[in-house]
Amino acid sequence: MVTVRAPATSANLGSGFDVFGAALDRPADVVRVEKAERTTIEVTGYGAEFIPEDPDRNTVGAVAEALDAPAHIRIDKGIRPSSGLGSSGASAAAAALALNELYDRGLSRRELVPIAGKGEATVSGEVHLDNVAPALLGGFTVATDRDVTVVDADIPLVACLPEIAVSTRDARDVVPAGATMEQLIYTVGRAATLTTGMCRDDPRLVGKGMHDRLVTPARADLIAGYDGVREAALAAGATGVTVSGAGPGVIAACYPEDRQDIAAAMVNGFEDAGVDARAYQTKIGRGATLYRD
Numbered sequence: 001m002v003t004v005r006a007p008a009t010s011a012n013l014g015s016g017f018d019v020f021g022a023a024l025d026r027p028a029d030v031v032r033v034e035k036a037e038r039t040t041i042e043v044t045g046y047g048a049e050f051i052p053e054d055p056d057r058n059t060v061g062a063v064a065e066a067l068d069a070p071a072h073i074r075i076d077k078g079i080r081p082s083s084g085l086g087s088s089g090a091s092a093a094a095a096a097l098a099l100n101e102l103y104d105r106g107l108s109r110r111e112l113v114p115i116a117g118k119g120e121a122t123v124s125g126e127v128h129l130d131n132v133a134p135a136l137l138g139g140f141t142v143a144t145d146r147d148v149t150v151v152d153a154d155i156p157l158v159a160c161l162p163e164i165a166v167s168t169r170d171a172r173d174v175v176p177a178g179a180t181m182e183q184l185i186y187t188v189g190r191a192a193t194l195t196t197g198m199c200r201d202d203p204r205l206v207g208k209g210m211h212d213r214l215v216t217p218a219r220a221d222l223i224a225g226y227d228g229v230r231e232a233a234l235a236a237g238a239t240g241v242t243v244s245g246a247g248p249g250v251i252a253a254c255y256p257e258d259r260q261d262i263a264a265a266m267v268n269g270f271e272d273a274g275v276d277a278r279a280y281q282t283k284i285g286r287g288a289t290l291y292r293d
């Protein structure tokens with residue numbers, strides 16, 4: 001048996017739609033695999049009742065098929081599905097690393113990124129690597145159609161998860177079909193600022209780089225209370241706030257001493273909108289961890 005712990009991730013980070021992603025220190029999924037004649041899946045943990053065990057509908061099924069690695073796959077969910085915290089991607093990344101080890105496929109973590117991406121496509125309808133790349137490689141990642149760049153950044157974060165569900169598939173339906181040159185210039189400037197902040201471990205630059213006028217506004221409309229939560233987080237010291245992945249999670253960059261106040265402000269902001277929420281005081285973390293039992 002092989003066991004892998006794969007972290008939650010926050011994709012897009014505002015200005016990096018479908019490109020930027022960051023591994024979080026917590027929460028995480030734990031996936032255990034054993035060889036079998038055909039793939040079967042067992043899901044337990046957070047939101048398991050909303051996750052199919054059919055290999056054709058669970059992200060780990062496509063991964064097992066891509067690696068030609070049939071297995072009994074047990075997924076213990078620590079990351080709620082439809083959260084914006086890379087729940088589907090964490091399972092796919094964990095399964096890719098675990099099955100690669102179980103069947104001795106010898107692929108590198110970078111080579112496993114597109115394979116885990118096939119799992120993501122099962123649920124969102126399109127391949128996007130900005131959750132599975134940080135889940136496998138850790139840190140802050142820049143995923144393009146050619147390769148993935150990793151920055152081992154140390155940035156404190158608060159991820160706030162409201163008790164509402166937004167599926168990536170639905171959230172991708174509200175993404176604008178195109179952009180103006182003015183929007184492109186605005187986005188490139190913020191993306192470059194955020195990346196510089198990651199390279200310098202500078203929460204102020206990272207926060208400035210989280211501004212986005214293209215995708216985030218359309219998605220904010222899907223998250224009850226978002227504007228108030230964002231304002232409350234900034235007032236509590238956040239350097240930047242945006243939608244985490246496809247939402248409804250909300251991610252804030254900050255200095256470590258402000259993390260607790262920001263977490264409380266975000267939860268209270270959602271409660272003021274009549275929505276229960278929980279906050280994870282976290283930071284950019286490592287990629288998936290493998291344990292050979």
Ligand SMILES: Nc1ncnc2c1ncn2[C@@H]1O[C@H](COP(=O)(O)OP(=O)(O)OP(=O)(O)O)[C@@H](O)[C@H]1O
Nearest residue numbers: 058059082083084085086087088091167168245246
């Ligand atoms: N192993 C899995 N873990 C979680 N969700 C899964 C898994 N397999 C299939 N799903 C389905 O994927 C959907 C959740 O994925 P979705 O991409 O919408 O949200 P997310 O991964 O939590 O957030 P985001 O991708 O925006 O960070 C649910 O409909 C769930 O049933």
Ligand SMILES: N[C@@H](CCO)C(=O)O
Nearest residue numbers: 011018128168245246
């Ligand atoms: N870039 C993807 C990430 C989903 O977590 C999206 O926003 O649809």
